[in-house]
Amino acid sequence: MRMTHTTTRRYPAAKAARLAFFVFLGALGVLCGIAVPAHADGIALVIGIDEYENLGKLKVCGNDARAMAAALVAGGRFRRERVILMTDGEEDASLRPTLARMRHRIELMCDLASTEDTLVLFFSGHGTTVTVKEGEKEKEEGYLIPLDGDRPKGDPDDANRAVPMAWIRERLQGSGAQRKLLILDACHADSGDKGVGGVAPALASTAIVLLSCDRDQVSYPHETEEQSVFTRFLLDGLGGPADRDGNGEVSVEELFAYVKTKMVDWCLRTGKKQTPTLDDDGKTGLILARRSFESAVSSDVDETRFREAEKLLDSLEAELPRGGN
Numbered sequence: 001m002r003m004t005h006t007t008t009r010r011y012p013a014a015k016a017a018r019l020a021f022f023v024f025l026g027a028l029g030v031l032c033g034i035a036v037p038a039h040a041d042g043i044a045l046v047i048g049i050d051e052y053e054n055l056g057k058l059k060v061c062g063n064d065a066r067a068m069a070a071a072l073v074a075g076g077r078f079r080r081e082r083v084i085l086m087t088d089g090e091e092d093a094s095l096r097p098t099l100a101r102m103r104h105r106i107e108l109m110c111d112l113a114s115t116e117d118t119l120v121l122f123f124s125g126h127g128t129t130v131t132v133k134e135g136e137k138e139k140e141e142g143y144l145i146p147l148d149g150d151r152p153k154g155d156p157d158d159a160n161r162a163v164p165m166a167w168i169r170e171r172l173q174g175s176g177a178q179r180k181l182l183i184l185d186a187c188h189a190d191s192g193d194k195g196v197g198g199v200a201p202a203l204a205s206t207a208i209v210l211l212s213c214d215r216d217q218v219s220y221p222h223e224t225e226e227q228s229v230f231t232r233f234l235l236d237g238l239g240g241p242a243d244r245d246g247n248g249e250v251s252v253e254e255l256f257a258y259v260k261t262k263m264v265d266w267c268l269r270t271g272k273k274q275t276p277t278l279d280d281d282g283k284t285g286l287i288l289a290r291r292s293f294e295s296a297v298s299s300d301v302d303e304t305r306f307r308e309a310e311k312l313l314d315s316l317e318a319e320l321p322r323g324g325n
Helices: 011-025 025-030 062-074 099-112 156-160 165-174 200-205 230-237 252-270 293-298 303-318
Strands: 045-046 083-087 119-126 128-132 137-144 181-186 208-211 249-251 277-279 288-290
Touching: 011 062, 045 062, 045 099, 062 083, 062 119, 062 181, 062 288, 083 099, 083 137, 099 119, 099 165, 137 165, 165 181, 181 230, 230 252, 249 252, 252 277
Parallel strands: 045 083, 045 119, 119 181, 181 208
Antiparallel strands: 128 137, 208 277, 249 288
């Protein structure tokens, strides 16, 4: 009996980079079966605050934000120029998250986004919920507290103390972006705050909302004190382990499933309870990270199909205008 087999080949990085460019034309993706997600660009505003001017200090929020900003860029869905990092430690004063600057940056991000963009707002810091009167009725309103802010008191001046979740909802609703994600790690242990877990899900009709903990729970720091537990598991999952179906992409749903499993393991080990929540109102398919083009096209590919793709790419390349070196 004669045995036949298909040989495979691993191609160098230079060839992979050239092929990756033409993936956008659809040639290589069709002929070699390499999945390339649409909408490679997103816009992210990543905020972390530790050294509050009027409230208790936190320890890990700046690290949360810096690591998250780096992870979004590394994941390939967000260009570095489109990930804006705001922490109390920034040398550029315009990037320190005061009330005015936070509101300005959120509004700017929402205004500039087009229908092709994905918006991500990540916040790690003090968040709280207060009861406010609306006529004869009472309702709960959530707030994210900026660097120079203070704890809301349930009166009309609260908008001058913190950023209302209702205001964020209005800005997101007015944005042209079709895909919007809000990640909140905003009820830290020992903060004395009630947190936003009870009111943030109201934003689910406008954006996908991923919260570090459920109502009446707190967000704990990891034992290393480098990040919060929630953000630590987010970062781990974005690096690839959350990709359950092995397609080279990490969706919000996959990331949440990974974080939730890891959080259960952590709770069983520590005896503490923290339950992350996801409210997506039926919105699915938002991709936060993907396998790099280079790793995709340099992996083992059927040689016959690769050669067919290469011939097509050569013909396309011959018709392109030549630049300099």
